[in-house]
Structures are given as structure tokens and as C-alpha cells.
Amino acid sequence: MSAPGFTSLKTSLDHSLNSTPNGGAAPPYQNGPGGQTYPSTYPLTGYYGAGPQQQGDPTIPGHCAPAPQKAPITNNDHSAYCHQQPLQPNAAPTVAPSAYGATQGSHPPSLPYGTPTTLPTSAAPPNTQHAPSFQQPAPYAQPGAYYGQQQYPTSQTQHHPQQPNLVLAHPTSPGAPLYPIVSYPSVPGSSQYGTLRSSQAPTGPAAVPNLMGAPLHQYAAGNDTNHPASTAAVPPGYSMAPLGQPATVNGQGNAVQAPVLQHYDQSHQAPMTHDHYGGGVTHNTGGADRDIPPLGIPSTSVHSSPGHQQGMHYGYLANSGASSANAAANVAPSSSSSDEDEEEEDEEAGGDSSSTTTGSASPVPNSYDSLEGGSYPEFSNPPSADMPKQPVYQQRPVSRVDSSPSHGGYNQTGYQHLPQPFPNMSQLSAALGGLSGVPELEVEALRPVNLLQERNLLPHRPLDAPEPNLSADLKKANCSPDTFRCTLTNIPQTQALLNKARLPLGLLLHPFRDLAQLPVITSNIIVRCRSCRTYINPFVSFLDQRRWKCNLCYRVNDVPDEFMYNPVTRSYGEPHKRPEVQNSTVEFIASSDYMLRPPQPAVYLFVLDVSHNAVEGGYLNVFCHTLLENLDKMPGDTRTRVGFITFNSTIHFYNLQESLSQPQMLVVSDIDDLFIPTHDSLLVNLKESRALVRVLLTSLHSMFSQTRETHSALGPALQAAYKLMSPTGGRVSVFQTQLPTLGAGLLQSREDPNQRSSTKGVQHLGPATDFYKKLALDCSGQQIGVDLFLLSSQYSDLASLACMSKFSAGSIFYYPSLHHVHNPAQLDKFQKDLERYLTRKIGFEAVMRIRCTKGLSIHTFHGNFFVRSTDLLSLANINPDSGFAVQMSIEESLADTALACFQSALLYTSSKGKRRIRVHTLCLPVVSQLSDVYAGADVQAITCLLANMAIDRSISSSLSDARDALVNAVVDSLSAYKNTVSNIQQSGLIAPAALCLFPLYVLALLKQKALRLGTSTKLDERVFAMCEFKSQPLQQIMRAVHPDLYRLDTMSNQGALHLNDCIVPQPHLLHLTAEKLTREGAFLMDCGSVFYLWIGKCCNDVFIRDVLGCPNHASIPPNMTQIPELETPLSERLRALLVWLQDSRTFSSTLHVVKDDATAKTSFFQHLVEDRSESALSYYEFLLHIQQQMSK
């Protein structure tokens, strides 16, 4: 859809239009590289469409051309208005960063900018917002202030402490002028990691600041850390005011106001050009951008004002370059306005900037770089190749402040260790309650723990990913652990060292997860390494202005001319400040080079089981209703197509051509030699045939309500679906309620119920037939993803059926005993999941490639996909809920490098028909000491990877084999640690602190449905659990493996989170043992997809009444699945906690209230993994067993 032809046309137009304004107002361009200036820079700006939610309307190209002309003014207003919201937070924090002060030194310090006290509240009325927003641009308007670029980011970041969500932060921030400097480094971490979920920020404006500020922090952070250096090196011109002086800082901010107006005037001169670009851009990027933000993100709403203006506006944003700049599309608005200013400023001050940039070897850029927060310290040092090594161990980790549930709890203990330069950190942490923390220091991670003696190993709050031991700059730029995680955050240098450590080396990826902010880059060129095709990323090193060195293969590449233009600062010659080089997670809008065929439309085909069994269970009704409700919310554009196939013993197609008045049902009874009755009208355009689709969905249930047909011809139905979809590709959603009994792919029942609790092993974990696998491979080849919903209460041989999704990159859902009468809770869950399934983002015809630093190689993949070559996964569909794991080996020694990098690039077609590439880059240090390897072990990632490996083993070999391998993994690693690293001659079972939960997690794995033996487990449930392990992201797996247990009746507000007026208590984690349960208490267990609320027999009546609305324990109904909305503080707090926990996951979890005496309690108690069960060891016994094995 990106219509390259159109694009180029547009750009040329742009040139001509723009040439005047620029030529007149912007001498700096002459400083650019000769005649190329125009071509290279301009199109670029135009393409940087970062504005989220653009009103892209690719179908009407002509539309935009006239618009710009009248638009400019309104547009400007509009944009200004829009920006205000985002900017408001900036203004609020009084404490302007020192950098800010530096630039603006010329302005009278006395100006009111310092008024933060009035502004800080997020609730500030729009009027007040205005002022700050206007202030912002001012600095840039000033030609002299070259540092405007940096100021800008810093100022942006200021708002962070003010995050509405983190109410507690307020008090500290205004107090200390230096504080912002301190706080930023922490903030960027959080924002950069993108942990702020859309769902989490319910209030539009409030949420925006978070999203907005996020990308910018990097700059700010850089400032902070390198601050002293920068001041020293700053050339006279720059250091107009003493850096870091509080007075100036404030004054400066104030000063802005006057210039603001001025600035805007300036922008008015150029509006045409900008707007015009905008227009052009909109068309190209707009549509695509639209789907960037996860549905319902508040930030987007800011931009989403309707109409042409919007389109224009975005274009404007895009043009101003902003965003892309800083990134996140969502984030764009605020940044864009100021960026715009920057550009202007740059243009005026062009001489300066160009001179500085070109002289990169001189001290100036150096300081500049450091000021900028550059991740490129090497820039200053000529022998840049060595540079990466330097930063690696320099700095202690910087803490992150994070409001997302997944990261909510850090232990606060580490704060004392913080380096002095961050004096206020501890205050901040105190203010933030349980929010922040410091990653374990290496020493701490290596502290030997005697597992047999220390009983309380669990942290108070859910475990967080260990932070790699990198310099602050690299760490800031690094990829979020939610997206990309390595089992060893310190990569061993050689395979021998890895073997010594006896820990698995692998990556866990969640590449397509919903991100709150994502920098989207539209560019003519996507800069990649010429030899290994790595995308340029924050961890490459720039040898000089025109050359960069690939961090994966070490090849030196040229920087293309176009890349020299930096849309962030709107200046030339700063390739290292481009958004690609500032963010480890970016998304490119790909050109036609990345297409094998025109991007496909979103095509959805639903294959529905309508046998008696299916209709009787009631799923069909729920499905039809849910789909009806979400028909408009399904991702797609005007080309979206849908189709329906139903089957029992025959296959039914539905002709939905819009000319018909009624859907026409076509029955094909020849299932052995299946043909498609008509090709053109079975998959119809949703927009055109919406009415017919609605009619079909409302009548479908009644059509089959009387069916007596019990057979199921799933295989032929799938073949039909394949034939129907193969011209386009797309998504097939299969709903199946029984064992397929007819036609190709028929299956027999293989489960022997008597063997369910056998201790010897489990048969039939593999597929019974190749039919589904072959079909899936064919589908994968035609870009068809098959998702399976299995809704059967009886054995349906999921092991065979699952193949249809496994190899076509689909997802598998299983709802055992779904019935609208007997099991309404399950039906409810099905409905909610279906809703999420229908509305979640989707990418089509995707491929994912994972590249590693030379010397590392990937040898095994886990997940749902088809492996096309050694590092390329073919994903017919990609959805935001699927995770992947890979195992790696070290083929060549990494001794000559200090950093190992991993890059995953996911190329997909968005539901809007744009080809996009999402790139994640992870950077980790390489170590040569075994102790360092242990110190960097990520126990959760190791557990997940081991689970994946164990599942492979149980299918290829046997289940007991896999279980032994798991136990051996613990035994081996602990004995290796004991023999090599720890010198303690103690009798107990010693583990490094980083691995102290390892035995517990492995024990929990052994008690999972997927891997347990001896406990009665239905084969389908076991196979489903295995599928889940293989395809879920890490967080989800860990919650299922080791649920979080909290005590509710005694929870206090201590350390509670304050989010948007509601208080979310943060109760401590408890060990999963009945010992922690008391009859007087009420406990919440969070198993990922299920919450159990366990009420003790002697639980306080007040609690029961306040929370459950029942007078006493006896009167609690047996199958309670909801908590009534009572107005009591207890109930409100509990519900706030549940909502908060829920927000961190994409599929809704069901709640079960478990009474102490209820029969349902077995399902609760089976999760208490530390206790002994009839067939499995208790935790202590397990430790003894390990110790015994170790001493052998």
C-alpha cells in the first residue's frame, strides 16, 4: 500500500514547494553536503511520519495537495494546541535540568518559568498548560543556543517525576533543583522499557506524559551522567549560562515565554512547507501509523481529533520531524512542536551546527556527545573500536522507576549502594514507596545461599529481570526485558566456559507485544550492515561522521547521506542522534524492497464446528454475539475481508456477496474430493457486505439449533479453508468441539483414561497423523495462519490437532468442558478471550530473523512458527501474545569483544496493509569469569527455556526423561557452582543468590500439568499446557509455573501504589506452601489465567462481609466467580489490586472464590508447589534429593 510511486511524486512536489521558504529562511542548508541537500534532507523530513493515528487515506492521493495551502494556520494552531497537553508536564517541574539552563542562559532568569508549584498537578487546567507549552519552543528559537537540542529533551523529561500516576513523587521534585538530573536516569529506564501499558493509563491526558516523555529520557539521562564533562568541554558559545545552576535553570524556563511567540511567528512563515510535507507524509505514513498504538491508548486520543486538520497536523508533526525522532509515534506531538523549533533554530544557526558536527574529532563534539547523553562515548575517542569495552563495567546499574504492575515491586534495599552523584535517589525511592529498586549488585548476586537453611527466599514483590552489567548509557538504550531476555545476562566468552557453568544459553522473545510507545521511522533508506544485514541500532559504533561499525559482524559501513540528516534535531551531520540509533526498539515502514508481493489485506476466515455437540455446548451463540459486537473493532482497513465456513459431516460455505439480500448457504457433501463452489464471493469485503455478515451471524445459531449431526469433518473443512485462503493468505480461526471423525485427518481416541496418573510415562504426546502438520506447512507457505479453539469436553487429540497451529504460527486455545449451562464461568472466559483475540493487533505474512554477534549461533527455536532457515522464522500471522525462545551456542570465542548483541527483526504486513519492520536489539556484556556468568544468571529466563527444552524432550524421548533432565539441570549447575566458584566448605546446598530460586522453579515445573507424573492429568490438558509453555511470553509462563500468593485480609497501605486516585496495595509475596495459609486469613493466588481467592474457615466476618458481601463464611456461595462491587474500603482496595494485576496481562483472568472446605480447593492446593503431594516431593525433600545427587 505504500505506493512508492506516489511517494516519490509527493516528495518532488515537496521540494519545489519548499524550496522557497527554506532557501530564504534557512541558510544552514547550504552547509549541508553540496547539492544533495535538498533531495536528501527534505524527503527525509517528510517521511518521518511519526504522528500516531494519522488520518492516512491512501486511496485519495490528490486530496492532500490542496489542503496544505489553507491549512497552515489552523494547522499550526491545532498543533500548538495539541502539543500543549503533552508539554504541560514539562513545564510543571520547576527543576529545569542544568543543560536547559546552559542553553538559555541569555534569557533573563527572572521569568516565571519557575512557577512549577502551580503547575505540577496533572489536573492543571488547559489554560495553564498553554503557558508551558509555549515556553518550550522558545529556547530553540534562539539561534545561538545550539544546545537547544539537548535542552529540549531534558525539559521534556522533567515532567516525569510529575507523572500523574506516581503521585508520591511530587513532593520531592520541586524541592531540589538538581533532582531532575538524578531522577531522569531512573525514569528513562521505565519508559524505555515500555512498561506503561495502554490499559494502565485510563485517563487520557494523564497518561500522555508518560508516553510522551519516555523516549526523550535518554537524552536527559545522558546529560545527567556526563554532565560535568560536558560543561567543561562546552565551547564558549554554548555555555551561555553556568550549567547546573538552579537560578539560571528556572530563569531560563521563564525566559522562554517571550521567545515563544516569536518562534511561532517563524513557524508561520514556513507553515506551508511543513504542512505540505505533512500532507504528503500523511498519505504515506498515516494509515500505517494508525495502528501503532495498541488499541485504546490514551495518548493517541490526543492526536485523534478528526478531520483534515488532523491529517495535516500529523503531517506537520511528521515533518517537523519530530517524532521519529524521539520516537514513539504516540509520543510525537509534544516533541514535534519543539523539534520544529529546533529545526528552525538550526537553520538559522546552521553555520554553527554544521561546523560542530563536522569537526567531530575535536573536543567539542565530544562534550556535545556526552551532553547529549550519547551512547557513543567512543565518538570522542579515535580508537573507537575499543570503546565498547570501556563502558561495560563502569557504572552501577541505575534504578528504574516504573509504574507498571509487572515491575511494580523492587526491593528497596539496594539504595544505599547508589553512587553519590545521585544524592536524592534514596529520597525518591522512599517517596515512591515500593516502586523502585536497584538491581542486585554483582556481589549480591553471587552471595552464597544455603538453600537448606534459608527458608524465605522469595522477594517481597515479584521477581524482576536482572539488569545486565553495562554502563548506564548502554543500559538506558537497551531493550526492555519484557521484550527480549537472555538466560545469562553475562555472556560467557567461550563454549567451554558455558559448559562449565552448566546453564542453558538462550533468548526469550516477545517481539510483537503491545507497546505503549514505539518509535516509528519512515525513511527512504533503512540503514543496514552491508554484510550481515543488521539494522543500525544503538550499539553500533560510529568511527567518524561517515562510517559506522556493525556491532554484530564488525564490518565498517558507510553512513548514507540521507542518514546524516537528523530529524530529531533537524540538523545535518548527526547520524548518531537519529532515532534508530537512540532506541533499541524501533519500527520501520518498509519500502517495496521488503515485499515479495503487494501487502495483503487483512483476511479473516472462521471455520466453525456446527455439529450437535458444538451447538449444544452453546459456544456458537457466544461466538456469533462476540463477533457481532467486535466486527468493527477487528484490525483492518477498507480492504478487510471475512468469510465463514461451517462443518459437521458436510462443509457449508456462505455466499455473502453484497448484491444478495440474504446470505446464501452452499453445502458441499463430497468431503473426499472437496471443491470450492464459488471463488469470488465466499471471502467478502467486510465493509461492503457488513449487513450480510450481520444477518449471517444473527441467524447462524438458529440455523443449526436442531441439528442431529454428530460427525465432524474437520480435515476437509481445513482443506477448504486452505483453498479459499491461499490466494491471499490471512488468518483462519478454527473452532472445534470434538474428535474429527470424517474425511482426511480423522483421528481415533488414543487416550487410555487408566493411564492418566501413570508414573511410568505418558504416551501419545506426539501427533497421530501428519495431516495437520502438512496442512500447516502448506498454509505457512501461503501465509495462512491457523488458530485453533478447542472447546471439547472429551478427548480430542489435541496433540495432533495442535500441529495445525504450531507450524503455521497460530495460537491454540483450549476450553475444556465449555458449556453454557454447566460451566458458565468457562463460557465467560471464552467470550472475553475471544474478544481479545478478535481485537488484538495482528501482523500478516511475517518473517522474523534473529541475528547474533559473530561467534554466537542459534541452534534451536521454540514457539509456533516454521523455521525457514538457520535464523529465519516464517510466521504466517504474528500476534501480540506469542512468545518465542531460542537456544544458542558459542561457536567462536568472544574474547575480542566486550559486548554481545542480539537483534530480532520482525518484518510483517500490518492490518492496514503497510509493510513494517520491528527491530529489537539487546546488548549484553561478555565475561571471562565463571563467577560472572553465575552472577548474571536470569533464573526466570532459565526456567522458561528449560521448560521448552523439557517439552521437546518429552515428545522426542519420554516424559520421565525430560523430568530427569530438569533435575539434572539443577544438580549440574549447582555442583558446578560449588566446585568452581564458591570456596565455602559447608555441608549445605549452596547456590548463588542469583540462582537461589532455581530449584524452587524447577520443582514447580515438575509439578506443572505439562510435566507432572503420577497425578491424574487428562492428555489434552497436558498437551495444551505444553503448547502454552512453547508459545507464551515469559511473564505468563512464570505466573503459571510459580503463582504469586498474597495475603489479603491483613494487607496495609504500606508501600501501596497510587495510580490515578486509586490506591493499589502491594501485599508481600508468600511462599507457595500450606504453611503460609491460616484459617483466619484470606489469600489471593495469581496463576496467570486464573485468580484464586481462598477464604479460610475462620476468616474474619468483617472481611467476608466487606469484600464478598456475605454475612459469614458459611453463606459464601460455592461457585462464586466475581467480587461484588461494594463501597467498602477493603473491597475497593482488593478490586484495585485485581484490576492492577489484570492490567499487566492481555487476556482476562477468571476469579474463583475457594472456600476452605469446598471441593474446588484441590485446584487451589495443586498450585502450592512447595508442599508434598501424593506423587511429588516437597521443596525440602527436593533439595535433599538434589544434594544427594550432587554428592554422587
Add this chain to the structure above:
Amino acid sequence: MFTFAAFCYMLSLVLCASLIFFAIWHITAFDELQADFKVPIDQGNPLHALVLPEYSIHGLFCIMFLCAQEWLTVGLNIPLFFYNTWSRYFHSPTDTKELLYDPASVMNGDTLKFCQKEAWCKMSFFVLSFFYYLYCVYWTGPSSSIWSTPW
């Protein structure tokens, strides 16, 4: 004297050449896979076409030499024969026998490496046996008496 054994050796000499060719084909195919030139599904199909002929030709050798009572030769070939039938054919990664190389798992590093190694081993085995058959033709062949006479 032209014995049956001599005929067997001559025939196997020719067929062995084709086996070497098959093995080379396998090697290149797996290399192509590794180098990302081809997609396993596309690559799998010609491979499957070759596997069965290869196994049957090799089976034919064993039967021929068994009939010719060339015990040493049978002894040399039997291990490969069992390997082919037992561990590759009956324990193939897929249950329908036509897919001896499972396209879904062949790309896993270990599997691919194993397949490559296997192909190399087979080729060297066939090359060695080619010379062995040549030697045997010399000893058992019709003209051996002529050649053996010293001039």
C-alpha cells in the same frame, strides 16, 4: 571366468556411482538450507524423491552380495542397511513414510548438523566402497586372469 559375483560387483560399481551422486546431492541440499538459499519445504521434496531410491539401491546391494555369497562385502554393507531401514525409515521423524526429512524440524541446528554429517559419512562410505568394488571386480572379474598374468 565371468562369475555371478563379478557381475554383482560390476553392477554395484555403476550403482555405487549413482549413490555417490545422491550423497553429493544431499550434501549440497543441506548446505543450501544452511546458507538460506532454499526453504525447507521446497528443498524437502526432491530430497524425499531421492531417499527411497537410495535406500532401495543399497538394499539391492546387500541382497545381491548375499546371493553371491560375498560375505565380507555383505558384512561391510549390513550396518548401513540396518541403519537405513531401522533408524531412518521406521523411526523417521514423520509418521507417513514419505517425509524422511521433516521440514518443520530439519532447520533446528542439531538436526541440520546431523543430516549434514550423515550425508558426508554416506558419501565417504560410498566412495570407499566404490574403490572396494573396483578392486573386487579386478579380482573376481572375467579379465582378472588376463590382467594378473605378468608380462
